[in-house]
Amino acid sequence: SKDASVYIFDEPSSYLDVRERVRVSRLIRYQVKASRYFIVVEHDLAVLDYLSDHVHVIYGEPGVYGIVSQPYGVRVGINAFLDGYLQGENVRIRSTPIAFSKSLSGQQAEAEFKYLEWSRARVRLNDFTLDVEPGYINGGEVVTIVGPNAIGKTTFIRFLAGEVKAEEGGPFTYRELKVSYKPQYVGPEFFPEGMTVADVLRASNPEAVTPGTWLYVELTEKLGLVKLFDRVARELSGGEMQKLAIASALSREADLYLLDEPSAHLDVEERLAVGRIVKRLTENRKAAAFVAEHDVMMIAMISDRTMVFSGEPGLHGIAGSPKRVREAMNDLLAELGITMRQDKESGRPRINKEGSYLDRLQKAKGVYFEV
Structure with missing residues (x-):
């Protein structure tokens, strides 16, 4: 609402659900004029792609130094970041590229690995009601959970974790399952007193604390926790506590992982590292994972199937049955009024600019998620 020549937004998508991220992105785009400049720092690459005309990649050693790259066109810049090589500067910023599957339709695990199933259920918490459609999850499968804030995603995860009970219906397993749970909010009381x-x-x-092991290299180091080893867990900042809770949950040997918004407070590299870990754990251990998430890039990276939550936030939520990613995302994007396509080079999903040729074409075909 302020009249200025330069507007600076630092992580505008933080704490926002998918719908709110799109709304904020549109509001910013609508304000762009020849006499106005917008500078946005953002970790959600899909939002960054939608918002930007040009991007700078910032790389270096966290806490030590940072280098700002020359400007790139948005597609070239994001793809260069994912590839780990900035051709314009002839600099490699990462030893390995970050790859997305060229098929984002989802690969459902075989039925003989079915771990958990739930019937139609109803959960009441004070004035909020969640109606759950029946479904199941297979071993080796990641089911992502998407929808607005205050629509029951956390309630559903707590329902699966046994923290809240249903008035009718409920989950049941085919064998005894070890469960590892990372809640949405993590405070000092989450960690035992005095523990580093x-x-x-x-x-x-x-x-997780043994140098050279896979968990140490791919999780502990990538989340920047090594330099915090001697810190008391309860004295960490909110973001550091989130990282520790994620690393702790993913380090555990478990059959079922329940992760509530794991990308919150993480930068791009950390989000993608967590995504790789989740996929590797489920594939190698034949474990299953439910992940409640707002970052579309993360959803596309890790999902085998997706649950879309709808309803009236704060009052009534409906948890849809898990669907293949393409079908579920098409339903969600149609409700949001946005279209997405797959980048041919990197495989990542891209939000079409509103009113663009591809946006109008996909809406005319009724294909909101083109992969």
Whole structure:
């Protein structure tokens, strides 16, 4: 609402659901004029792609130094970041590229690995009611959960974790399952008193604090927790607590992982590292995972199937049955009024600019998620 020549937004998508991220992105785009400049710092690459005309990649050593790249066109810049090589500067910023599957339709695990099933259920919490459609999850499968804030996503995860009970219906398993749960909000009370970061990780899995192991390299180091080893867990900042809770949950040997908004407070590299870990754990251990998430890029990266939540926020939620990613995302995007396509080079999903040729073409075909 302020009249200015330069507007600066620092992570505008934080705490926003998918619908709100699109609305904020549109509001910013609508304000762009020849006499106005907008500078946006953002970790959600789909939002960044939709918002931007040009991008700068910032790389370096966190907490030590940072380097701002020359400007790139938005598609070229984001793809260069994912590839880990900035051709314009002839600089490699990452040893390995970040790859997306060229098929985002989802690969459903075989039925003989079915781990958990739930019947039609109703959960009441004070004035809020969640109606759950029946479904199941297979071993080796990641089911993502998407929808507006206050629509029951966290309630559903707590329902699966056994923290809240249904008035009717409920989950049942085909064998005894070890469950690892990362709640949405993590405070000091989440960690045992007096334990350091290293103590918490060691209690979850000694490999998480053992240099050279896969967990240490791909999770503990990538989340920047090594430099925090001697810090008391309860004295960490909110973002650091979130990272520790994620690493602790993913380090545990479990059959079922329940992760509520794991990308919150994480930068792009950390989000993608968590995504890779989730996929590898489920594939290698034949474990199953439910992930409630707002980052479309993360959803596309890790999903085998997706549950779309709808209803009236704060009053009544409906948890849809898991569907293949293409079908579920098409339903969600149609409700939001936006279209997405797959980038041919990187495989990542891209939001079409509103009113563009591709946006109008996909809406005319009724294909909101083109993969």
